[in-house]
Amino acid sequence: MSDDQKVFVPSQPLKPGARYGVLSGFDPGTRTLPAGFQLAPPFRSLPVEVVLEKDVAVTLRDGVTIYVDVLRPAGTQKVPVIVAWSPYGKGQGSSPSVMGIFKLVGIDNGVVSGLEKFEGPDPAYWCAQGYAICNPDIRGVGDSDGDSVIWDRQEGRDCYDLIEWLAAQEWCNGKVAMSGTSYLAVSQWFTAAEQPPHLAAINPWEGVSDVYRDLVLRGGMPDTGFARQLQDNSYWGKGRKEDILAEAERSPLMSDLWENKIPRFERITVPAYVVASYSNTLHTAGTFRAWRRMASKEKWLRVHNSQEWPDYYDEANREELRRFFDRYLKGEDNGWEQTPRVQYSVLDLEGGDQVRVAADAFPPKDVTPTKYYLDGRSRALTTTAPTDEATAVYDVSSNPDEVSFITRFDKETVLVGYPKAHLWVEARGSDDMDLFVLVQKLDAYGTPLQQFTVPNQGALVQDLTERGASILRYKGSDGRLRVSLRHLDETLSTEAVPAHSFDRIEKLSPGEVVEVEIDLLPVGLAFHPGEQLRLVISGRSLLGTMMPAIREYTPANSGQHVIHTGGKHASYLQLPVQARRQGMAAQEGFAVELVSGPTAAGGVDDFELVFARRALALLKARIGRQGLMDLLAKDIEEGNAFLRERAKASAGKFTSGTTVLAVRGLKAAQFVHWLENSFSDENILLAGEPEHFVIAPNPDSTVTIVENLGPHVCRVVLPGFETAPSWASEVRNELLPESDHPFRRLGAMHLPDGTVVGRVLTQFGDTAEGFTANLTCYFPAACPEDILEQHRQHLAVEFRNWIVAAARALAPVAG
Known part of the structure; x- marks a missing residue:
């Protein structure tokens, strides 16, 4: 026993x-x-x-x-x-x-x-x-x-x-x-x-x-x-x-x-x-x-x-x-x-993580396991199996001691769930193989994307995580298997997650090609158009140690590892691909479709948005600025107290998040000039975002703002935007080249008592078709994640609406 x-x-x-x-x-x-x-x-x-x-x-x-x-x-x-x-x-x-x-x-x-x-x-x-x-x-x-x-x-x-x-x-x-x-x-x-x-x-x-x-x-x-x-x-x-x-x-x-x-x-x-x-x-x-x-x-x-x-x-x-x-x-x-029974995150690895995404299950019900086949000739991952057989080979004692396969996504793609590798492999010069696999996200230019998981990202943590301490820096989803222990436990295995029995040893014979399944760690990973996914297969640990200062494992490998692809040896990587979400989520199998009636362009959601905006504008106008301030007084008091406490707990440290908008048909200078001229028009400013309750320009050129910061209603003062405030050096990591983004403005938000509770950095630069808007917000580091995430969404709505308003105002008058 x-x-x-x-x-x-x-x-x-x-x-x-x-x-x-x-x-x-x-x-x-x-x-x-x-x-x-x-x-x-x-x-x-x-x-x-x-x-x-x-x-x-x-x-x-x-x-x-x-x-x-x-x-x-x-x-x-x-x-x-x-x-x-x-x-x-x-x-x-x-x-x-x-x-x-x-x-x-x-x-x-x-x-x-x-x-x-x-x-x-x-x-x-x-x-x-x-x-x-x-x-x-x-x-x-x-x-x-x-x-x-x-x-x-x-x-x-x-x-x-x-x-x-x-x-x-x-x-x-x-x-x-x-x-x-x-x-x-x-x-x-x-x-x-x-x-x-x-x-x-x-x-x-x-x-x-x-x-x-x-x-x-x-x-x-x-x-x-x-x-x-x-x-x-x-x-x-x-x-x-x-x-x-x-x-x-x-x-x-x-x-x-x-x-x-x-x-x-x-x-x-x-x-x-x-x-x-x-x-x-x-x-x-x-x-x-x-x-x-x-x-x-x-x-x-x-x-x-x-x-x-x-x-x-x-x-x-x-x-x-x-x-x-x-x-x-x-x-x-x-x-x-x-x-929600499940709240999951989707990693962006570029500052745009989504957190607390609600679902009934994990993986969510709208996820489909999708096979991406390995092609040993092109080193690509494709959704159709290659008809011709090919191999990819590496020597475990050489450099490189790995092979990889890549796919590029041409549209927004989100993976949520359990990946697995289904491989046909052969050992040359050995009767066993220690196999390691890693799924990485690459940007559009092929650079691997990584993300620290802890607040400290200083030199020591950089050093520790360069080749180990993988719990502190996320580099992708990994898996491993000693091939002689490939036997699956039929009771524990599922289609998505293979589980091995580890109760028997099945050594490889010379020339024998065997089928293995390797479970990888679950993922929540977003890919934007042009970004790439790389599958790496190696005979060594690709992430190093899991903790700092522990002994690194030395694999029991020798000779060559052969990965067979195509034909009767169609190796593949199975990925949990989430269906693209359009508007509000609908109950599975249920849908309502507009067949006829309205002659205006758009769908039901578009009509509802117009009516909601109109209703909000009417209510705000009828209640008035002071009426809204009185109505929200208790909410403002609680929200400001929360921000004040979070700022104190943060000891001057901030965390940031960035939203990027791409604009066609309008240049950066046109929009910036329109926005600067519009800052004296309270109605235009209020219309930017539904949770703008008050945006009141003050005689001293400051602006009083009552709006939601996450779930909290707060009253803050924006002294105005500057090009080089005293704290500009603290945000240098987010500063883009001025030659490409010449329209840069920085502003700090503070409570009426002077406590700084947020900062905003906007950067605009022209493109061939129009311009890009890079919008970065900063909040005290001790603030919950949802405040930062919701304000990234807030900035997207706010500036999209202002850009649309600018385009309409600057459009030539017909006739």
Whole structure:
């Protein structure tokens, strides 16, 4: 059985050093932390009084004692509790190692209190919202008894016992949840599968769900660099710890040992709010796998466009999580069930990412798996299979040690879902192949496009991610397979996602051509006309290590790899292509079509838009400027307070997004001259965008604006546009050559009290047919992503309407 296959080595006690935090010492007892308490200078203060019960003993079913810290709101009201289960010390949140990680990725340590477990929920926030936090030292860790294990069903049983113990405490309302990223997400799969009666909800925020396939033997290859880092640097304790490296060497095929490290997804029935990304080369496959296979009827998925740590501690994301927990742990009727079951992102890799795109499923229902066939002669990817056979060959010890195939998109194309490579391959000079595949986005000129996933994009992170640390910089969707382990598991495989059994070895014979399927990480990727997709096939890891400072895997390759294409060996890349969306989404199989009647050009949506604009203009005119200000006074107060707080939290840092419009039939100088002359006409300015409530030119040449910034109604002052303000050097990365874009204007938006809450950079330059408008907005870096995205949309609507108005005004009069 699996316990007999386990290997253990001695643990070492946690001593003062890199992983030792302010509260790491063993010190049982109860104390009260007053409102305003600050654990150490870098961290945020507690907004409310918190009771800390430290090193409380909890006895598990087999007699083992573990120790937990409980932080809960002071008072007599019973509260729900959130568990952060991991081997990371319960006092490690304030350790130098965790503070260093935050600094590396660009998170201010001031966003947390230091009382949180690494990657876990922060008591400073949750206690203020009426929740307790439980930070355990799990079996074999810290001062807890027993031997520790790595991602195992044993952890599920242990956490079951802790949950039932917590639910029985006099301060608890009987409802328990789990939350956290990485290890703290993985433990939730195992715990929920044990079905503890008082577990009310889970929130796995990116985590592996199959130790064999995700951690130690991805694709059947013993790539154990991160497993070594995890084993050597996480399980500090008095007993023994599991030696997963020795286990991987002893048991390279699927066995009971590894089956015991796969959660029983069919038993996960608790409400779940799952968070994933496309870019986490450790966690992405596992998170989507668990999402697909878990049995919960009430489950939600959000796919973000960054990295798990900044995403987890983002204020807007935390507020959404609170609504989920409020619904299932407090019983609040807050409309949570109306939240889209899936919110996915579409990466643009050029500053135009879409986030929180709503859907009922992942992939969305309008996605069609589409085969792009490899052509070994032209090195192209085509939607029709080549009739002639051809090969593409590389020598694993030469440069280049890869082959690639490219397709160019002639229209807007969006991929959302699961890619896979279906290849016919041959090994020359070897009886096996370690194959690596990568799908990249290229711009129209063939340059690979990449995107950092963390706020820090400085020199050190540039260096770390040049050939590794792939969780910090997204370079595309990758997959891998040792060809001798190509046998598919028919039970687990689907048409979209192949899954291998990894239970048998099938070596290659000389001259033998075999068929393999390789799953790639899911994607959400947009391609604009002219942009290209490249499939790379190689005998080495194309992304390098997944984490900084870990050992890179050396493939077991020799000789030549041959990729067969066309004819009876029609290799292909299957891509999840989304149908082009026209106007509003319609229910599948349902449509309403205008057959006859109106004689004006356009469709029903066009007519509705005209009427809506007319109605809005009439209402704004009747209510008047002051009437609108009075009507929206409370909204403005709340919106300005939100922006003021976000600006303070951002400490002068801004994030940006750009919208580009291409114009035909009008030159840049004509439009800019028209716009400058129109800034004194309030009606023209208001007509630019429906959410312009007030745009009032002031006698001092400033402009007062009341409009939506994301979902918030705000009142800001625009002092006017300049060509070279004092802060121009801060936006130099977005500045285009002045020779091509001579009409450049910069403006800063501030609240009535002077707080700068936004900036605008507009750049206009002529083209052969007209001109381009490059419109960049800047908001405080701590603002939620949806504010930036919605303002990119706002700029598109606003300037499109003004450009149309300019064209009409400048058109020659007939007759």
